[in-house]
Amino acid sequence: MERVAVIGVGQTRYERGKRETFSELVFEVATKALEDAGIDITKIDNIVSISSDFWDGRTISSMAIQDAAGAYGKDITTVEGDGTFGVLYGMMRILSGSFGVTLVVSHHKGTESSMNGITNTSFDPLVERKLGLDAVSSSALQARRYMSKYGILEEQSALVSVKNHGNAKRNPLAMLPMDITVEDVMNSRMLATPLKKLDCSPVTDGACAMVLAAEREAKKLTTLAKRVWLKGVGHCTDAYRLGDRDLADTRALKKAANKAYEMAGVGPADIDLVEVYDAFSYMELMWLEGLGFCDDGMAAEHMERGLFDFDGKMPVNASGGRLSANPVQVAGLAEMAECVLQLRGEAGDRQVERAGIALAHGINGMCGQAHCVWVLGK
């Protein structure tokens, strides 16, 4: 199978209350990604946008940004969901043999949206939606189930938030760099027990773009230093209704991760750094277990020992994670951009040493119903 490389990435700063329009955000990151790759828009033969009519409040949400993505007269399509799924479709289009260079671009303005209302519409309209469930309250159910199943304490989960906000201090793009303690997390306002404000990711605006290229094109267009290879990918979906799942079970993630590892020919022990989808602090623990970095229920202990710290054995969310900036559809794409920068050795103050293989992970749906796992390498 032909290999596909990431040859350029571009990101906005992630922040609250951006004044730019959707198309201005997209134009900014598309331009940056092309500059990073050292190519112009004429080299792009197809575009995958990642957007959501719900978050944009606009039907056919990709219509608003197609000019900014340079899509005039080109083949463009739209994935709705996390950015990791958009990269997957971008890679498929190249592997099919139909395209050589794909621009993947995603935008999100959380501050113009209603998180509660929009995530409430993810639930079954007849029963669960009427209960008022949204991303926070459903995740609270999952957190409670996970904590009770494995005896995890809220204080252990709070450690994730302390670590990630601390990591964000080294990342100029992150929105919430903070020096906080477990007590600060425990004393922050309760949103849905057991989730407190500092256990939850913030409302964020931002955009990210990535240029993918077939091996033959990547070698023509860029230098070795710019190329990062997409080595393995897997995605998988669990049951829809919360009541049809054991919310502490990560079977869909395990299946997706195994597929990604198998395709890349690596295992969890080979991974040098990880960006996981920590929309809530407990999720980082659960997903690390599902990804095979430790046994189920054991991530909190490893977290306490500092295994996942920036200077630990396997740094997790060195960028500051989603807890420090969560532009929803953009989030997984931003994770992958972070992995690319780390693998190239361009991650500045947050550079992880000896970064050779990285893992990025995105989710779709409520409580991680679907997962997409990527293995990237130099």
Place this chain on the structure above:
Amino acid sequence: MGNRVGVIGVGQTHHAAKRLDASGVELIAEAVTRALDDAELTIDQIDAVVIGNMDHFENINYVDMWATDGLGSFMKPVFKVTTGGTTGTTVGMCGYYHAASGLFDVVLAVGWEKNSESDTQAAIATCANPVLERDPFAGAIGPLATEYSMYMKAYGATEEDAALVATRDRNNALNNPYAHNRMACTVEDVMSSPMLSYPIKFLDMCPRSDGACAVIFASEEKAKRLCPRPAWVHASVVRHDYTHFGDLEWQWMPTLERGSAAAYKIAGITDPLKQFDVAELYLPASTCGVKWMDSLWFCDKGGAPELIRKNTFGMDGVLPINPSGGVISTNPIGATALIRVGEAAWQIMGKAGDRQVPDVNKALATGFGGCSWSDIMILGADLP
């Protein structure tokens, strides 16, 4: 053009204005089950799933997650693609690229819509820029009325030409048991139907339907093993225009012209009128069935009215268009363009029942949507 992929199964619901007997997930299950039956597969043989619809119609976020039970996608790979009116072809193409990538062998592509649960025109209106264009271009009819008015003025086409297209498609639908509107219809019926937005009248325009469509794509090796006569994908092309309606060319259809030219080149089509045996086109109004024929290279610019008047595109004409009855007979929006692909595939597979065109070797399917975007798929009985 990349790796070879064939369509090996198609299923669709019986479409209607209101399918009160079925929820959205049940409509999806109906189409998926029928596609599996058509391909003689079980859900266990499906490696990956892709789905699409338009969010604001049913107000369900993460449809790919919500539809798990209907899709049979439990513990399988699935994601969602969506591009407005072209969603159906976007889903079909995504199914094609899944299989062509080598990552998956047998892929289920599903489009659906339950318009009876939506305020369709209000939802469509929000595609336009909220400050500049949402008022004048609210809904789907206005832009289509504008473009045909300009075409009539430029080339002498008439309202009756559009009515001829409407009667063709509506009478064809009588042969299609799945069609939503099945009505015998004359030019006089169309001309005397209520005016919606000059020159488009009620019987010129598509309805809103409840329905779903599922198409199964398979990689070359699997398609050959699983299906006696797959419909091979010969070309898959999308072309977009500008974002603002005011920036578009209105006297012809640039995206269709460029997209079909690119697709014809890939598939080796030099004389589309002769080389295609059948076409299933996303014509949201009968007026498009006149104007857009120029842009599909069937004739020079302005030549379409003469072709229409000569019955070039009737069931017994040179190139039968929309044997299924087309979009003005059936329009579950997220499924509409996928139905074009599915019907074209059935024509090649010889499974189109009473609407079968004899000896189909090459078929054209299109999608339309967004800000005058065009999708083109070419299917063939021979390997590409």
